[in-house]
Amino acid sequence: MDNAEPLINIRDVWMSFPGKTADAPVHVLERVDLTVSKGEFVCIVGPSGCGKSTLLNIVGGFLKESKGDVRVEGQPVDGPDPARIFVFQENGVFPWLTVAENVGFGLLSRPAKERDERVAHYIQMVGLTGFEKSYPRELSGGMRQRVEIARALAAEARVLYLDEPFGALDFLTRLKMRSDLIRIWQAEGKTILFVTHDIEEAVQLADRVLVMSKRPATIQEEVIVDLPRPRDLDSPGYLAARDRIFSIMGMDVHGGGAGDPK
Amino acid sequence: MSDVTVTSFKRGLPGAAWWLPLGTAAVFLALWHMLVRLSGSDLFPTPVEVAKGIIELIQKGLLLKYVVASLFRVSWGFVLAVLVGVPLGLTLGWFRAAFQSMNPIIQILRPISPIAWIPVAILWFGVKDSAPIFLIFLASVFPITVSSMAAVQNMQSVYLRAAQNFGLKGPQLFRRVIFPAALPQIITGIRIALGVAWLVVVAAEMIAVNSGLGYLIIDARNAGKRYDLVVAGMVMIGLIGLGLDVLVRRLEKFDEVRWGYGQR
Numbered sequence: 001m002d003n004a005e006p007l008i009n010i011r012d013v014w015m016s017f018p019g020k021t022a023d024a025p026v027h028v029l030e031r032v033d034l035t036v037s038k039g040e041f042v043c044i045v046g047p048s049g050c051g052k053s054t055l056l057n058i059v060g061g062f063l064k065e066s067k068g069d070v071r072v073e074g075q076p077v078d079g080p081d082p083a084r085i086f087v088f089q090e091n092g093v094f095p096w097l098t099v100a101e102n103v104g105f106g107l108l109s110r111p112a113k114e115r116d117e118r119v120a121h122y123i124q125m126v127g128l129t130g131f132e133k134s135y136p137r138e139l140s141g142g143m144r145q146r147v148e149i150a151r152a153l154a155a156e157a158r159v160l161y162l163d164e165p166f167g168a169l170d171f172l173t174r175l176k177m178r179s180d181l182i183r184i185w186q187a188e189g190k191t192i193l194f195v196t197h198d199i200e201e202a203v204q205l206a207d208r209v210l211v212m213s214k215r216p217a218t219i220q221e222e223v224i225v226d227l228p229r230p231r232d233l234d235s236p237g238y239l240a241a242r243d244r245i246f247s248i249m250g251m252d253v254h255g256g257g258a259g260d261p262k
Numbered sequence: 263m264s265d266v267t268v269t270s271f272k273r274g275l276p277g278a279a280w281w282l283p284l285g286t287a288a289v290f291l292a293l294w295h296m297l298v299r300l301s302g303s304d305l306f307p308t309p310v311e312v313a314k315g316i317i318e319l320i321q322k323g324l325l326l327k328y329v330v331a332s333l334f335r336v337s338w339g340f341v342l343a344v345l346v347g348v349p350l351g352l353t354l355g356w357f358r359a360a361f362q363s364m365n366p367i368i369q370i371l372r373p374i375s376p377i378a379w380i381p382v383a384i385l386w387f388g389v390k391d392s393a394p395i396f397l398i399f400l401a402s403v404f405p406i407t408v409s410s411m412a413a414v415q416n417m418q419s420v421y422l423r424a425a426q427n428f429g430l431k432g433p434q435l436f437r438r439v440i441f442p443a444a445l446p447q448i449i450t451g452i453r454i455a456l457g458v459a460w461l462v463v464v465a466a467e468m469i470a471v472n473s474g475l476g477y478l479i480i481d482a483r484n485a486g487k488r489y490d491l492v493v494a495g496m497v498m499i500g501l502i503g504l505g506l507d508v509l510v511r512r513l514e515k516f517d518e519v520r521w522g523y524g525q526r
Contacts, residue, residue, distance in 0.1 A: 060427070062423055062426075079426070080423070080426050080427040080429075081427075081429070082427065082428050082429040084427075085427055085428075086423065086424070086427050088420050088423070088424065090418075090420050091420070092420040092421060092423065092424035094421060094424070094439070094442070094443075095521035095522075096442040096443070096445070096517075096518045096519065096521065097442075098517075105428060106428045106429075135517055135520075135521065136521065137520065137521045155428065
């Protein structure tokens with residue numbers, strides 16, 4: 001991990017938005033450094049409104065950092081890129097297209113045969129076989145997120161940015177989506193940067209969890225989750241990682257207490 | 263989805279969707295008949311006289327001719343308004359500079375009733391078909407433009423971001439994402455515009471031409487106070503207006519746009 005050139009390399013990134021008055025901008029991100037290696041699954045957790053979505057939008061090319069250096073695959077990020085697909089919390093599946101048309105959305109330049117094969121393959125991978133001709137409004141929220149993930153995979157994205165993709169789903173659906181995402185990630189070998197406010201979710205999914213502080217946010221601590229998958233949610237390793245993150249964030253919330261001072 | 267509708271109607275009786283409106287219509291016609299009789303008016307017709315009037319118009323071949331004439335004008339004015347209003351609205355919705363420069367003019371022109379344009383239309387086009395067509399165009403182009411514009415401006419940004427993520431720009435972005443995302447609201451604008459267009463054609467025909475349902479009404483009154491034919495014309499206008507609305511509502515049922523209308 002250390003000797004390889006990181007796939008995502010964020011160096012000293014700052015982000016401010018214009019505030020209510022011109023001389024009082026809102027500082028959202030401060031001195032953020034982070035790297036993600038090829039094929040790695042990294043989660044970013046942090047308190048609500050801390051700026052983790054902002055950070056993901058900067059890496060995704062939807063926002064321009066105020067200061068700093070953001071490189072993905074060696075190139076400075078200059079806008080969104082089809083090789084790196086964003087999966088949105090509010091669901092970016094196009095409601096006027098069927099499931100199959102959505103999944104094939106990024107493949108229109110391909111020959112029809114190859115397109116159909118890829119579409120069928122990824123629809124099967126996310127478990128939506130039989131729903132090819134359905135429209136998103138006929139699907140549940142979890143199924144719509146599956147469509148969006150399949151759409152990203154079919155387009156041969158090398159990197160997936162997921163912005164609280166399961167946040168609007170019910171508890172059981174979320175558990176199922178997580179295990180399916182892990183299965184897909186293991187099969188496809190994509191690099192995944194996943195933002196969530198759910199600590200359990202982060203520990204269930206990630207190789208590494210980056211904990212962000214309150215605003216103006218920075219990466220407060222890194223927790224490596226070196227546990228085999230599928231993860232046993234009662235194992236001491238899992239609980240230790242989870243409690244470690246709770247204490248990092250809890251200390252922040254209560255202004256001191258358990259854990260090391262920053 | 264349909265379950266919800268069923269439960270809210272569960273206290274109704276079977277077939278109520280038919281006999282309730284028919285019963286109301288029967289009461290309405292009976293009241294109408296009685297009131298005409300009670301008032302002793304020999305000018306205002308009873309429902310039976312109106313029905314006879316419609317039959318007379320059919321026998322003379324006038325009804326079909328006038329309906330076709332009115333629909334012809336509406337079609338031309340309306341199609342022109344769609345061809346101008348949709349692209350114009352999409353452009354104004356997308357390009358901020360276009361919106362800033364054109365929106366004030368549109369907002370000033372929009373509240374002017376098409377009826378107020380009648381003298382101008384006669385001046386410019388004379389007493390020909392082009393005058394009412396121009397008026398119908400004016401009446402429908404604003405609702406279509408404004409709804410297309412609002413559709414783009416109110417589009418959920420997540421569709422745009424997803425499209426940009428897949429590398430779409432320019433005409434591709436417009437055709438594959440912005441237009442389909444805006445289509446439900448465009449169709450709503452089209453429906454409103456068609457209703458207005460139908461209102462305006464009748465008014466325009468009363469002044470600017472000598473055929474059509476509007477002309478029928480004015481002509482029947484002027485040439486012999488034939489109020490049975492006046493009301494017959496009104497009934498036809500109502501029925502055709504309903505028919506047009508039903509037709510456009512069908513557009514809203516297509517899978518490509520149904521998502522945009524919420525649960526029905």
